[in-house]
Amino acid sequence: xxxxxxxxxxxxxxxxxxxxxxxxxxxxxxxxxxxxxxxxxxxxxxxxxxxxxxxxxxxxxxxxxxxxxxxxxxxxxxxxxxxxxxxxxxxxxxxxxxxxxxxxxxxxxxxxxxxxxxxxxxxxxxxxxxxxxxxxxxxxxxxxxxxxxxxxxxxxxxxxxxxxxxxxxxxxxxxxxxxxxxxxxxxxxxxxxxxxxxxxx
Amino acid sequence: xxxxxxxxxxxxxxxxxxxxxxxxxxxxxxxxxxxxxxxxxxxxxxxxxxxxxxxxxxxxxxxxxxxxxxxxxxxxxxxxxxxxxxxxxxxxxxxxxxxxxxxxxxxxxxxxxxxxxxxxxxxxxxxxxxxxxxxxxxxxxxxxxxxxxxxxxxxxxxxxxxxxxxxxxxxxxxxxxxxxxxxxxxxxxxxxxxxxxxxxxxxxxxxxxxxxxxxxxxxxxxxxxxxxxx
Numbered sequence: 001x002x003x004x005x006x007x008x009x010x011x012x013x014x015x016x017x018x019x020x021x022x023x024x025x026x027x028x029x030x031x032x033x034x035x036x037x038x039x040x041x042x043x044x045x046x047x048x049x050x051x052x053x054x055x056x057x058x059x060x061x062x063x064x065x066x067x068x069x070x071x072x073x074x075x076x077x078x079x080x081x082x083x084x085x086x087x088x089x090x091x092x093x094x095x096x097x098x099x100x101x102x103x104x105x106x107x108x109x110x111x112x113x114x115x116x117x118x119x120x121x122x123x124x125x126x127x128x129x130x131x132x133x134x135x136x137x138x139x140x141x142x143x144x145x146x147x148x149x150x151x152x153x154x155x156x157x158x159x160x161x162x163x164x165x166x167x168x169x170x171x172x173x174x175x176x177x178x179x180x181x182x183x184x185x186x187x188x189x190x191x192x193x194x195x196x197x198x199x200x201x
Numbered sequence: 202x203x204x205x206x207x208x209x210x211x212x213x214x215x216x217x218x219x220x221x222x223x224x225x226x227x228x229x230x231x232x233x234x235x236x237x238x239x240x241x242x243x244x245x246x247x248x249x250x251x252x253x254x255x256x257x258x259x260x261x262x263x264x265x266x267x268x269x270x271x272x273x274x275x276x277x278x279x280x281x282x283x284x285x286x287x288x289x290x291x292x293x294x295x296x297x298x299x300x301x302x303x304x305x306x307x308x309x310x311x312x313x314x315x316x317x318x319x320x321x322x323x324x325x326x327x328x329x330x331x332x333x334x335x336x337x338x339x340x341x342x343x344x345x346x347x348x349x350x351x352x353x354x355x356x357x358x359x360x361x362x363x364x365x366x367x368x369x370x371x372x373x374x375x376x377x378x379x380x381x382x383x384x385x386x387x388x389x390x391x392x393x394x395x396x397x398x399x400x401x402x403x404x405x406x407x408x409x410x411x412x413x414x415x416x417x418x419x420x421x422x423x424x425x426x427x428x429x430x431x
Contacts, residue, residue, distance in 0.1 A: 039221050067213035167275050182222035193214045
């Protein structure tokens, strides 16, 4: 749940990038870190990585500054996508306010995307959170692969697989080139802020 | 008071994010056009479909309605109240598509009333509190309609069951009818009957004999497969 301190006028939002292994969650954060770290005056912290694989999690806190008298602080997290690190994923999801589900558009990743979403649903249930109620944005990542001639899943197929019941906003992106990385982050932060009202109620 | 602050807060956050990511959002504008799908579109096409449904209920109109409702649900993702009404309309539309001409007229009334609710909510003339009341009223009506239809279906099934039972009782059983039946008028009837029975019996005997033969062969084959103990 969002940390809201009415007295100090401070709001802290926790946003988690979730998805199958090697789907591009860390690449999303790396792009933001590389291109906007000066503007948001923050640095990404990567905890326990083995080569290019996340074993524990990546953490990227930043401050949006004073808005309407409230100090808005955003914390971005990624989870390890590999199936064996389920305990870590569960741990990182504790107190989550908004989720970016980074789905891999590679054709061979169809099953893994579905399994990862199912895993997200199960892990959220352990914290009594409902996937249908939490702010969630789908990012269909690795669209750049189609230009290189790799077979990719169409957005329609991905929407049908993952978003048929949830009906959440989805964005086609390429974390590697930075295409729509910021747009995804903007959407999830806006949705999460809009959801604060429910938390206050 | 809190509502006003909250709305300003969301707008403020959006503005600040635009400032931070301005360059990036501009560079990737063609792709971020996808985001525009999320922005609320007009309800003109929904109105058109509802009006056509008022005139004539066809499969095409119903399919269009469900498609349009799906689109609107995606578009109005942030509007909780409208989402509820759109979902309600979707359920009603789906019900009509399944039951077709057997649909109860109350369902159509409910559909048109829910649509009016959507129009009211999007008109911008009502406060949040009034909107919630409109939606809650519609949901209550929908639930009572659902309960009514359920009870009606139950009654129908009970009634049909009762009718079937009475029909069964009134219909004479084959045993009774045979006992009351008059003797066959043909004089050699008993002779014919005995020969047909004999033939049937012979055929049955032959069939059983063949089946036993087959079973014996199968059994022998299975036994041959089992290794003998030394």
